[in-house]
Amino acid sequence: MFQIESLDLSRNNLSASFSVAYNNLSGMCPQRVAQFATFDETSYHGNPFLCCTFPSQLSKPIFSLPTSRDRDDDDDGGGGFIDMESFYASSGVAFIMVLLTIASVLCINPYWRQTWFYYVGVAATNFYYFLVDHLPVPVKYKVLKL
Known part of the structure; x- marks a missing residue:
């Protein structure tokens, strides 16, 4: 089940227990309607790139993608990946x-050494002729036809 995109378990008399914790999920959580409204934030723990909001903190997502603005100004440079x-x-x-x-x-x-200098010379010659062939030549004299 590595590439599962959807799962329909309707009409099975299952109990409402839901947890996708620690699955490395990303994106937005499902809308908090119907049964999804009964699940708390512990169902989504361990997914740092999953963006979810809960009634206790409607103004701020619990899990969100890290941005450059979220970096701390600590001595370690903000705790980035590198x-x-x-x-x-x-x-x-x-x-x-x-x-x-x-x-x-x-x-x-x-x-x-001799081979190295030979290939450097060939590369320099090729570069010179590339420039000669592809750079526009300024027009010094304009021929007027009457």
Whole structure:
């Protein structure tokens, strides 16, 4: 039942017990009419992306999608999914490590160094001719026909 979209259990004399807690649901809850009006907020716990309102707090949804306005101004940066300072630091370290690895390989192996400079030259030549072919040439002289 991983891809269930609807479930009809009518005319089965079932008791009114309903819980979809901790199912990673998202979106809006069903309207609080008929039997759905009898279920409390504990039926929906554990679904952080589910947006529901209950009579005790009609002005504010109990569960809502996180937004940038909901972030706290704590020392940890607001408790987002990723600590951005660590992300930037690790990205910078990874970038530097890749550059150092490429530079050390090119210094050690002369064949790879020669091949590297050959392909850089080919790429530069192709880029030059691409610009020559695709950039508009300013018109210096306009020929008037009488």
